[in-house]
Amino acid sequence: MPALALVFNAFVWGVSWFPFRQIASHGLHPVWATALIYVLIFVAMGWLRRHAWQAFSVHPALVLLGLAAGLTNLCFNWAVTAGDVVRVVLLFYLMPLWSVLLAWIFLGERPTPAVLARVALALVGVAVVLKTPEVDWPVPASLADWLGVTAGFSFSVTNILLRRLRAAAAESRALAVFGGCALVAGATALAGTALGAIAAPPPLAAAPGWLGWAALLGAGFVFANFCLQYGAARLTASATAVIMLSEVLFASVSSVALGAGTMDTRIWIGGGLIVLAALWSSFARTPNGEDDRRTSLLKDMP
Template identity: 55%
Template sequence: MAAPERGRLAPALALVANAFVWGISWWPFRELQSAGLHPLWATAFIYIVSLVLLSIARPHAWRGFAGQPQLWLLMLAAGMTNVGFNWAVTVGDVVRVVLLFYLMPAWSVLLAWPLLGERPTAADLLRLVLALAGVVVILHVPGTALPVPRTLPDLLALAGGFSFALTNILLRRLHVVPPETRVGAMFAGGTIAAAAAGVIGWSQGVASAPQLLPPTAIGLAVLLSLGFLAGNTCLQFGASRLPAQTTALVMLCEVLFASVSAVVLGAAELSSNVWAGGALVVAAAAWSAWDTPGSPAAAAPQSAA
């Protein structure tokens, strides 16, 4: 194997590991819910653990907040990403949720113009139409007039994908901020947003109260937290060493991992709508990744973590 290929293997495998963590994360979230812990409380717990570990490993990470008010917006966007995705994959059809979530490249086209000054090209607009067509197909219900989101998982997945796109754009705007500070902001956002949503949901009867878990469930929650922390570390390692389009394409493995695991474990139904619409959404995402400029990961998508 040539030296450049060897140099790319480890970063590529790191990105696959991150995609694997997110692709199968729906299963531990469902296990925790079956033990009595709503995904909002599970998300808050997971990110509290990650936040504590980050603070121990990088105690100076929080100094980067000085003079960077946009980090607070990053906290909100990253937090809402996790609230939307983690809740949706716990209560909805996993494949459908992941596909709707991966509408992110389409949202990026709409957000990049006002926030980054990047005017959409003709190819950008074609990808946007392709992705939206996929969503229309996925959401179509025979006998109804309009293909609109009608269930909580669909709404959460779409909102999470929009927040994911906003998170990535803010990360590009904040590229001069130390990586540990950006990661800390994202972990803090996951903690605060999930806890706040949990309290609101509890008060409205949408979310159950936090429960005292048995030791096995606590162990699973800790493992999930460590998995997210490891996945984010893998992402930072891989995305900083590979071209942006390579990173984005490898991250599409998350759709594969989620789909296979969900079908095997009976958490998804691959209807003709999902097949057809999903093909359009994934094609738009892959096209977007392929067209990304070949510089290292400044423009590459970041983990939902």
Template identity: 75%
Template sequence: MPALALIFNAFVWGVSWFPFRHVESHGMHPVWTTCLIYLVIATLMGIARRHAWKGFAAYPMLAVLGLAAGFTNVGFNWAVTQGDVVRVVLLFYLMPLWSVLLAWLLLGERPTGGALARVALALTGVVVVLKTPGTAWPVPSSLPDWLGVAAGFSFAVTNIVLRRLREAPGESRALAMFCGCVVVAGVTALAGSALGAIASPMQAAPGWIGWAALLGTGFVIANVCLQYGAARLTASATSVIMLSEVLFASVSSVALGAATMDSRILVGGALIVLAAVWAAFARTRVRGDDRASLST
């Protein structure tokens, strides 16, 4: 059951691009959609779990967690709506690279030889994915590319901050992440609409509401499944199972014409996923060694 719960979580995020694109087809920008969905979720949770607000006073860093989660959601949701889904998801999953760098800078964890090798492996995969025949140097070449990279970086920050907040109540962490999505998406949407870069939600056709409700329901259930599964499985098992999001996103987007799959994407994606799997098992071995040393 824990594994199935995590697979469902990965499925929801892997196919979320589809309802997001239907919402956008009715004139509602994905950033506005993200803001409104999480506004409803945060409001309902804030009312139903009022005691969760107390955690903000005891753990001020929850605000940082909220902002990191907000940038993650805004970047990912916007990117998969606008760009090639497989390409965006692969760029998002550059966790070995960002995790090593952030752990070094913020937690003082110097990278090992194995960690540097995983970074090199992930970077090689990125070069393969981005190196198209028309590019002289493989760098992100579009807004969805940059959003995918930025969302992956923000996701790594989210995980680092979660490690620092392991003692905070789970409900307070979840509420902080929901509120952060509202704030970041809301500010981005308002600024974008004021500048004319993002369409006003007042111009949207009413048909988007059903798809947005489907997304919101899926996100809530997916979050519950994540909390349930991650609490009952090892970190390595959780990390590897969550990578099934790449599979769900790839199959669904290619089948529905929202992405292309060629040998270059397959090879580069395999390198990125391999680096992430390697990182997952490496973390488990390190934690096991730490427990052994403490017991002696």
């Protein structure tokens, strides 16, 4: 049951691109959709778990945690709506690279030869994914590519902050995540609309079709979070991380089947290298023998 719960969580995130695209087809930009969904979740949790607010006075860094998690959700949801889903998900899973750099800078964890080998493997993989006949250099070539890379980077920042905030209650960290998602997406939506870069939400009476998809996404995110909490608490951190990589499978199969992604030889090779680096990182051990991902965002983020 714990493994099945984690697979369901990975499934929800792996296919979330489809509801977001359906919402966009009804005129609601994914940034606005993200903001509305998380505002409702945050308000509900903030009311039902009011005691979780107390930790913010003791751990002010929870605010930074929320901002990092909010940027992760904003960029990922926007990217899978705007670009090739397979490319976005693979670029998102460059976490081993970012985690090594951030842990070195902020936690003083010098990379070992094995760590550097994982980084090199991930870099080769992303170079293979990004180097197409149309581009001269293997760099992100679209807004969706940049959003995918940014989402993976901010995801790693969130992991680092969670390791620093391990003393905070899980409910308080979850509340910070939900609040950060609502704040970052909401501020981006308002600013983007004011600048003319993001379309304003259509009147509900004129385009009610997005409401049902938004409700489905919100319910899916909440239920997936419960499944994540249940599964991650009962399995080792390395097993959790490996199972969550099934998100790549769900996203790839669903997007290719529905015409939202492509899988050619280059993607297979580059994606395989990126996933292999992530798997290698999942089983890595810290000097004291604990799993590197023991305090991973996988335990706290919806």
